[in-house]
Amino acid sequence: MIKIDALAKSFAISRGQKLSDSEKQDVRYSKDAFHSVRNVSFDCGSGEVLGLLGPNGAGKTTTLRILSTALQPDSGSVLIEGVDVLKQPVQARKKIGFLSSSTGLYGRLTAYENIAYFARLHGMSETALKQRIEELFTLLNMHDFANRKADAMSSGMKQKTAIARAVVHSPKVVILDEPTTGLDIMTTQTVLDFIRSLKQQGTPVIFSTHHLDEVASLCDRVVVIDKGISAFSDSFDAFKALSADGDLRQSFMNVINPAGHNREYN
Amino acid sequence: MWQVYLKELTELVRDKKTMFFVILLPILVFPVLFGIMGLVVANVAKNAEAEEHRYVIINADKAPELTEALFYHKNFKKVESDLTEPEALKQAIRDDKFDLAIIIADDFSADVTNLTQSQWTVIYNMSSQLDMIDKYFNQLLRDYSKKLQLAKLDSLGVSAEKVDALLQPVKLEKVNTAESRENLGEKIGGFVAYILIPLCLIGCSYPAVDIGAGEKERGTLETLLICPISRTSIVLGKFLTVLTTGLASALITVSSFGGWGYVIGSLMGVDIVAKTMSTLGVADLLLILMMLIPLSAIFASLLLSLSIYARSFKEAQNYIGPLSMIVFMPLIVALMPGVELTWAMAMLPIANVALAIKELIKGTMDIGMLLAIFGSTVVIAGAMLAFCVSWFQKEKVLFR
Numbered sequence: 001m002i003k004i005d006a007l008a009k010s011f012a013i014s015r016g017q018k019l020s021d022s023e024k025q026d027v028r029y030s031k032d033a034f035h036s037v038r039n040v041s042f043d044c045g046s047g048e049v050l051g052l053l054g055p056n057g058a059g060k061t062t063t064l065r066i067l068s069t070a071l072q073p074d075s076g077s078v079l080i081e082g083v084d085v086l087k088q089p090v091q092a093r094k095k096i097g098f099l100s101s102s103t104g105l106y107g108r109l110t111a112y113e114n115i116a117y118f119a120r121l122h123g124m125s126e127t128a129l130k131q132r133i134e135e136l137f138t139l140l141n142m143h144d145f146a147n148r149k150a151d152a153m154s155s156g157m158k159q160k161t162a163i164a165r166a167v168v169h170s171p172k173v174v175i176l177d178e179p180t181t182g183l184d185i186m187t188t189q190t191v192l193d194f195i196r197s198l199k200q201q202g203t204p205v206i207f208s209t210h211h212l213d214e215v216a217s218l219c220d221r222v223v224v225i226d227k228g229i230s231a232f233s234d235s236f237d238a239f240k241a242l243s244a245d246g247d248l249r250q251s252f253m254n255v256i257n258p259a260g261h262n263r264e265y266n
Numbered sequence: 267m268w269q270v271y272l273k274e275l276t277e278l279v280r281d282k283k284t285m286f287f288v289i290l291l292p293i294l295v296f297p298v299l300f301g302i303m304g305l306v307v308a309n310v311a312k313n314a315e316a317e318e319h320r321y322v323i324i325n326a327d328k329a330p331e332l333t334e335a336l337f338y339h340k341n342f343k344k345v346e347s348d349l350t351e352p353e354a355l356k357q358a359i360r361d362d363k364f365d366l367a368i369i370i371a372d373d374f375s376a377d378v379t380n381l382t383q384s385q386w387t388v389i390y391n392m393s394s395q396l397d398m399i400d401k402y403f404n405q406l407l408r409d410y411s412k413k414l415q416l417a418k419l420d421s422l423g424v425s426a427e428k429v430d431a432l433l434q435p436v437k438l439e440k441v442n443t444a445e446s447r448e449n450l451g452e453k454i455g456g457f458v459a460y461i462l463i464p465l466c467l468i469g470c471s472y473p474a475v476d477i478g479a480g481e482k483e484r485g486t487l488e489t490l491l492i493c494p495i496s497r498t499s500i501v502l503g504k505f506l507t508v509l510t511t512g513l514a515s516a517l518i519t520v521s522s523f524g525g526w527g528y529v530i531g532s533l534m535g536v537d538i539v540a541k542t543m544s545t546l547g548v549a550d551l552l553l554i555l556m557m558l559i560p561l562s563a564i565f566a567s568l569l570l571s572l573s574i575y576a577r578s579f580k581e582a583q584n585y586i587g588p589l590s591m592i593v594f595m596p597l598i599v600a601l602m603p604g605v606e607l608t609w610a611m612a613m614l615p616i617a618n619v620a621l622a623i624k625e626l627i628k629g630t631m632d633i634g635m636l637l638a639i640f641g642s643t644v645v646i647a648g649a650m651l652a653f654c655v656s657w658f659q660k661e662k663v664l665f666r
Contacts, residue, residue, distance in 0.1 A: 065665070068488075068492045069492050070488055070491045071661055090494045091494075093492050098489060100485075102485045103485050103488065103489055104484035104485035105484070106273075106277055106484070108276075108277045108280040109276070109277060113273075121494070121495050123494065
């Protein structure tokens with residue numbers, strides 16, 4: 001369904017920009033560029049949930065942004081249902097639903113209008129979008145605040161609206177960038193339930209997270225990105241088996257520090 | 267593109283701050299402010315005219331007629347003083363003992379047989395912009411001098427009818443070819459441009475910040491970028507929104523000034539506004555609007571580029587502040603007295619549009635020059651818009 005091969009992306013460093021000591025130690029900094037993503041490859045099949053793990057600044061967000069066509073990679077390929085994201089970005093965008101924890105809404109538009117705007121941008125007809133939004137409102141239990149402006153919503157309502165907006169065009173793959181970071185427990189639950197429902201429908205989900213319990217309860221596959229390289233990409237069971245006692249934290253550490261040197265990430 | 271445009275417009279209309287800047291400010295606040303300003307100025311002038319100036323006159327007995335005229339003038343009040351030396355008088359004026367000292371020369375004589383020129387001195391603070399002392403005293407002195415002149419000429423045997431030929435050998439009759447509209451246009455034309463152009467800028471700037479940097483700050487930009495429409499369509503939709511508000515702001519202001527002018531004019535019987543409005547044809551108004559469209563387009567693209575670059579509202583506002591200063595510079599140049607619309611001036615952006623608006627109001631616009639200015643402004647606007655579009659494609663701008 002989704003196949004990512006040897007992605008690489010670097011950002012130019014403006015002249016005069018001073019690098020901090022920790023940045024100088026990062027192998028990804030060269031004289032004039034920051035090689036955020038160096039070699040990331042993984043794939044995700046239909047109905048699978050893929051968890052993207054990695055330390056802060058490892059290149060997770062950049063990878064997901066490339067996947068969602070917001071950024072263009074320097075090299076590598078991304079195929080979604082056979083559509084090359086890089087060669088046909090507009091085609092590919094119709095197949096992608098994207099959401100991150102920092103994704104906002106238009107505060108002066110109501111829940112309905114926020115969702116309808118994106119539906120229209122996705123080229124949906126008025127009748128189709130009405131029907132689809134109605135469906136989503138029922139699914140996410142949003143009828144109570146359908147006509148409330150986003151500015152006047154609670155964070156849970158906002159997150160539900162954002163979810164509905166991300167999937168209004170019935171995407172073939174859903175990409176979530178740290179969807180639960182900074183959310184309260186109730187809202188987090190909404191997001192996790194939503195991922196589960198996508199899984200049931202057979203829609204693949206790729207999401208980055210720092211919460212290993214989410215990985216344990218949802219993921220079929222795990223990818224660990226470290227310093228811009230996909231250091232691990234296999235099934236959840238294989239990931240779990242990396243540590244002797246099945247401790248996911250230890251598995252993660254083993255991927256990051258194969259030799260057991262606890263330099264930076266202890 | 268139209269989807270983006272419609273949505274941005276809906277959102278802006280719902281925003282109280284934008285509505286304040288675009289609608290309320292020009293409709294209510296500006297006219298009230300200008301009204302108050304006008305009242306204050308009128309009041310100051312009136313007070314200055316009615317003010318009484320205390321004076322001291324030295325050697326008053328040498329020119330009794332003038333002394334008398336001064337004494338009975340309603341704006342002058344005689345004060346007694348022993349001082350006679352100029353330095354001492356100067357100090358006394360500085361100490362606010364009185365406002366004016368007139369020193370009539372010791373050797374002055376009002377006698378008709380005296381045919382020498384006499385030098386007098388007046389001492390007062392001349393720093394006031396409304397120099398009423400000068401105005402009133404000169405009037406008195408002119409009358410007095412004229413009387414002396416006639417009396418002296420008479421004593422020399424010059425008859426009354428020869429006096430004119432002697433004093434004013436040539437009398438000039440002036441015929442003004444400027445229509446009253448041209449005079450009026452010269453006075454208010456520059457002022458109109460001075461209000462309209464910054465208003466276009468203000469009308470553009472708030473929405474630009476809101477739909478550029480605001481999109482980043484609220485975290486909606488990324489979602490927008492991954493919609494299956496081209497980035498060019500997104501920018502154009504946003505650009506049109508900003509352009510619309512900029513023009514709306516200017517239009518609303520013009521109609522509000524017209525409306526208020528009409529109300530005030532009919533209430534207070536001042537017909538200058540009615541006169542102005544009637545001399546300006548619909549065609550002229552449309553031409554003014556036509557000049558404002560590409561100018562607003564320049565502002566809209568510039569502001570949108572800055573705003574998209576900025577990470578937050580605050581950053582965007584920091585960029586836009588200096589930009590306003592840059593826009594005001596050519597406007598001030600255009601408003602300087604004596605600056606005319608020449609081909610050289612027609613090449614100076616913003617200033618050329620300001621001058622064109624002035625010429626249009628005066629009714630003396632050269633059509634070739636108008637087209638040249640319109641054309642050059644359109645070209646600049648196109649270039650700015652192209653820049654804005656390509657700017658919006660850059661990752662380093664969008665994901666800073």
